[in-house]
Amino acid sequence: MATTKRTVEVALSTNGLDRDGRPQRVPLVTDAGGNVLTMEAPAALEPELEGEHMLINIGPQHPATHGVLRLVLELDGETVVRCVPHIGYLHSGFEKMGEYRQYNQIIPWTDREDYLNSPGNNVAFALGAERLFGVECTERAKVLRVIAMELSRIMSHLVWMGTTAVDIGAFTPFLWTFQERENIYNLLEGWVGARLTTSMTRVGGMAADLPDGWTDGLRKFLRGFPATLEESDRMLTKNGIWVGRTVGLGAMNAEEALHYGLSGPMARASGVAYDVRKDFPYLDYETYDFDVPVGTNGDVYDRYLVRLEEMRESVRILEQALARLPEGPINVDDPRLVLPPKHKAQSEMESMIHHFKLVMEGPRPPVGECYVPVESSKGEKGYYFVSDGTAKPVRWRIRPPAFVNLSAIPKMVEGHLLSDVIVINASIDIVMGEIDR
Amino acid sequence: MGLIARPEPGGVVRGEADVSPDSWVTTRLDFLVNWARANSLWPMPFGTACCAIEFMATAASRYDLARFGMERLSYSPRQADVLLCAGRVPYKLAPVIRRIYQQMPQPKWVIAMGACASTGGMFDNYSMVQGIDTIIPVDVYVPGCPPRPEGLMYGILMLQEKVKQERLRDRALRREMEPDPESQLYIPASAINELSEPFGNSVHQTRSGL
Amino acid sequence: MPPRAFQPYAAGSAVADAEAPRTPVNVPHRGGPANPSAAALRAAFGEDVVRRVDVVWGETTVYVEASRAADVVRWLKEDAGQRYDYLVDVTAVEYREPERPIEVVWHLRSLPFRRFLRLKAELDKAAPLEVPSVVALHRSADWLEREVYDMFGVRFEGHPDLRRILMWETYREGHPLRKDFPLRGRFSRAEQLRQALRTEPEAHYSMEEITVAEAFAHLPADMRARLGAGPKGGPAEQAGVE
Numbered sequence: 001m002a003t004t005k006r007t008v009e010v011a012l013s014t015n016g017l018d019r020d021g022r023p024q025r026v027p028l029v030t031d032a033g034g035n036v037l038t039m040e041a042p043a044a045l046e047p048e049l050e051g052e053h054m055l056i057n058i059g060p061q062h063p064a065t066h067g068v069l070r071l072v073l074e075l076d077g078e079t080v081v082r083c084v085p086h087i088g089y090l091h092s093g094f095e096k097m098g099e100y101r102q103y104n105q106i107i108p109w110t111d112r113e114d115y116l117n118s119p120g121n122n123v124a125f126a127l128g129a130e131r132l133f134g135v136e137c138t139e140r141a142k143v144l145r146v147i148a149m150e151l152s153r154i155m156s157h158l159v160w161m162g163t164t165a166v167d168i169g170a171f172t173p174f175l176w177t178f179q180e181r182e183n184i185y186n187l188l189e190g191w192v193g194a195r196l197t198t199s200m201t202r203v204g205g206m207a208a209d210l211p212d213g214w215t216d217g218l219r220k221f222l223r224g225f226p227a228t229l230e231e232s233d234r235m236l237t238k239n240g241i242w243v244g245r246t247v248g249l250g251a252m253n254a255e256e257a258l259h260y261g262l263s264g265p266m267a268r269a270s271g272v273a274y275d276v277r278k279d280f281p282y283l284d285y286e287t288y289d290f291d292v293p294v295g296t297n298g299d300v301y302d303r304y305l306v307r308l309e310e311m312r313e314s315v316r317i318l319e320q321a322l323a324r325l326p327e328g329p330i331n332v333d334d335p336r337l338v339l340p341p342k343h344k345a346q347s348e349m350e351s352m353i354h355h356f357k358l359v360m361e362g363p364r365p366p367v368g369e370c371y372v373p374v375e376s377s378k379g380e381k382g383y384y385f386v387s388d389g390t391a392k393p394v395r396w397r398i399r400p401p402a403f404v405n406l407s408a409i410p411k412m413v414e415g416h417l418l419s420d421v422i423v424i425n426a427s428i429d430i431v432m433g434e435i436d437r
Numbered sequence: 438m439g440l441i442a443r444p445e446p447g448g449v450v451r452g453e454a455d456v457s458p459d460s461w462v463t464t465r466l467d468f469l470v471n472w473a474r475a476n477s478l479w480p481m482p483f484g485t486a487c488c489a490i491e492f493m494a495t496a497a498s499r500y501d502l503a504r505f506g507m508e509r510l511s512y513s514p515r516q517a518d519v520l521l522c523a524g525r526v527p528y529k530l531a532p533v534i535r536r537i538y539q540q541m542p543q544p545k546w547v548i549a550m551g552a553c554a555s556t557g558g559m560f561d562n563y564s565m566v567q568g569i570d571t572i573i574p575v576d577v578y579v580p581g582c583p584p585r586p587e588g589l590m591y592g593i594l595m596l597q598e599k600v601k602q603e604r605l606r607d608r609a610l611r612r613e614m615e616p617d618p619e620s621q622l623y624i625p626a627s628a629i630n631e632l633s634e635p636f637g638n639s640v641h642q643t644r645s646g647l
Numbered sequence: 648m649p650p651r652a653f654q655p656y657a658a659g660s661a662v663a664d665a666e667a668p669r670t671p672v673n674v675p676h677r678g679g680p681a682n683p684s685a686a687a688l689r690a691a692f693g694e695d696v697v698r699r700v701d702v703v704w705g706e707t708t709v710y711v712e713a714s715r716a717a718d719v720v721r722w723l724k725e726d727a728g729q730r731y732d733y734l735v736d737v738t739a740v741e742y743r744e745p746e747r748p749i750e751v752v753w754h755l756r757s758l759p760f761r762r763f764l765r766l767k768a769e770l771d772k773a774a775p776l777e778v779p780s781v782v783a784l785h786r787s788a789d790w791l792e793r794e795v796y797d798m799f800g801v802r803f804e805g806h807p808d809l810r811r812i813l814m815w816e817t818y819r820e821g822h823p824l825r826k827d828f829p830l831r832g833r834f835s836r837a838e839q840l841r842q843a844l845r846t847e848p849e850a851h852y853s854m855e856e857i858t859v860a861e862a863f864a865h866l867p868a869d870m871r872a873r874l875g876a877g878p879k880g881g882p883a884e885q886a887g888v889e
Contacts, residue, residue: 061533063510063512067485067489087813088527088529092525092562093562093563096562097560108559112559115486159490174497175498178494178499179499181494196490196491196583258733258758259786261733261786262787278668279758280763281668284670286668370704382735394740395738395740397738403791403794404791528839528842529846535844561830562830562831571840620837622837626837
């Protein structure tokens with residue numbers, strides 16, 4: 001049987017070209033009828049796919065970065081090899097300005113740094129400043145502050161849930177959560193006059209007492225709110241898309257969480273059972289009956305579950321706070337700190353001078369320093385004050401939980417896909433105002 | 438008709454006389470174009486801080502920006518009409534907002550939402566731009582810290598009124614302002630310093646002298 | 648994959664015989680019980696490292712010698728009786744009196760024993776402001792130390808990537824939280840704006856426009872090395888970087 005040997009160009013399943021870009025030629029032996037007898041495989045049949053890593057910039061203006069965060073990602077295809085975050089695009093000089101203002105004048109700035117958790121920041125500031133002055137607030141103020149903190153926790157988690165859902169692609173929970181936020185806004189507006197940036201505490205007490213009927217408003221909210229949580233729970237928790245997009249993403253185990261200094265729901269989802277309310281309590285939190293959810297895997301899904309459950313626990317705390325709200329003054333009776341009643345300031349000379357001195361010069365704490373942490377919605381938040389005896393602090397340091405939580409993002413996104421970066425970033429619950437201060 | 442004055446880099450103000458008369462056709466065309474533009478202003482939310490949250494609340498169900506044709510938020514500046522700067526802008530972010538503004542095609546407008554975007558707000562310090570009008574031209578300023586959703590909507594309606602008063606023949610309105618190539622500033626440095634001066638006696642109320 | 652159930656926890660993670668947590672009341676200004684770790688530190692390191700112990704408002708502050716700060720933090724983390732496993736904060740304080748030194752402050756927390764400790768190191772302003780970095784022990788110190796460098800100019804030896812974090816990297820006005828830095832900055836507003844607008848004159852922020860060349864200069868050194876010489880004709884090649 002005569003055989004012919006010729007070489008043919010072989011169309012390969014890939015692109016059929018060798019390293020130099022020419023079609024591969026392999027020896028082929030056929031018989032007279034054209035049937036293939038043997039074919040030698042070329043040396044390198046499958047050309048290696050050569051690629052280079054790609055550099056992608058996300059932000060600082062981007063819908064999904066939750067503020068002005070800039071991530072520079074080194075990608076291998078769609079997989080993240082390395083992530084370098086750049087922050088500072090919202091640096092507002094809070095700590096510098098705090099050295100030029102009296103203690104009560106700093107309170108409006110505390111609203112603006114973690115603006116989702118404004119009442120919580122106000123409470124944290126008042127607690128720290130009061131420790132620095134050596135006073136304790138009244139019983140009524142304590143319970144009012146617990147109400148403020150838990151309301152702000154709910155507010156912040158609602159935004160988190162809405163915006164994370166939008167990042168993953170579900171738009172409707174955003175509308176539900178913002179509608180509930182409107183209800184809380186109405187309550188806050190009735191209490192202190194502002195929706196978002198509340199400035200609701202003062203050193204020594206509160207800015208204002210509850211108006212009549214406010215507690216009924218809060219009860220009404222607490223009756224309706226669990227239903228919204230149930231709605232969102234039903235929509236998301238067992239949803240195949242949600243589970244598929246969040247389970248296993250950005251997992252940090254407990255050791256890594258401690259090493260990276262995570263706190264708040266990020267740490268608790270990783271299994272670190274640390275909640276400032278339980279471990280270093282303030283405002284008599286040890287007398288309230290509530291649980292702290294702690295997850296196991298530390299992935300995005302666990303963080304979602306932890307935050308959802310935290311909102312339910314906040315509802316529990318709020319109900320207890322409402323039940324035990326005592327009557328009494330909201331401001332401590334300390335003339336060094338608290339303005340005299342208006343009618344006295346307008347009729348008595350001593351009170352007017354007292355008012356004048358407090359407003360113009362400000363209350364002066366003794367020399368010292370203190371750091372009082374609270375559990376904000378992002379984690380351990382605290383203000384570190386250093387006083388030299390004058391009316392303005394020498395140093396006002398904001399310990400930003402979201403800053404430290406965000407520093408773990410390069411670890412969390414390595415090996416994940418580009419679209420997962422958005423989800424993981426959302427799960428940290430960053431607020432650039434607090435991160436950049 | 439009338440004199441339209443536009444400041445140019447270097448502080449020179451030159452006037453352009455709009456000499457050709459409006460006819461019925463051009464008036465109707467203006468009305469049509471302005472009506473279309475005003476009622477579908479696609480915002481580009483340059484949200485940085487607390488005002489962004491109030492902007493989101495305005496876009497949500499209770500206050501609902503969709504009634505104004507603005508629910509289609511465009512995060513790509515190439516497809517946006519209005520740059521809605523919601524929040525404070527530090528110096529580090531200044532080149533970003535400048536670049537975003539330059540990437541938007543004409544016709545474009547800018548709303549400075551909130552006190553910080555308008556004048557620097559309560560942040561009169563080393564890191565904060567004292568009003569984005571030192572970097573980009575602003576059409577509507579919405580005061581507030583943060584402005585209530587009703588306030589933002591009032592500002593949007595004001596912008597719609599402004600849009601409806603435009604004339605197609607007025608080329609000056611849609612001319613892109615070029616920054617000074619060496620300093621990258623749109624308005625003279627003296628104007629920027631004057632705009633950024635602490636306002637009134639607010640600074641001295643604390644007796645800190647600063 | 649079905650969602651997992653998880654167990655809500657009621658208590659913290661402290662060891663069984665740690666003191667039960669209570670809201671502090673009647674905290675004295677000075678005096679009061681010191682954190683037992685202070686005495687343990689003194690015993691372990693001696694008087695030349697542990698300079699002073701203060702108890703102010705119920706919090707114990709230990710002044711340590713600056714060059715040994717990382718050793719102290721390591722001992723506090725690894726000793727079985729201390730277990731300060733959580734670094735809360737790294738910051739610095741400059742006082743209004745110019746002759747007082749700058750203090751670098753570490754806030755440490757022991758979750759098992761429910762304790763809080765503040766370490767301070769004093770840095771004379773006449774000498775270079777340097778302390779050892781604790782990044783290897785607590786990764787959270789990474790950005791916290793960068794911020795202290797940015798705001799105060801304190802250098803942390805051993806930090807892998809000490810560069811500015813809140814201000815832009817070519818910021819020329821100085822270190823903002825120093826007391827000799829005026830509140831509104833040193834330059835005029837127009838000059839600040841000019842410098843800010845010049846930082847990234849060709850900044851591209853959309854995915855279609857980014858080129859490796861522009862982002863290249865801002866990357867950490869090892870990332871730059873891994874990406875090689877950069878794109879052909881990019882500034883890295885032009886500059887002759889290998």
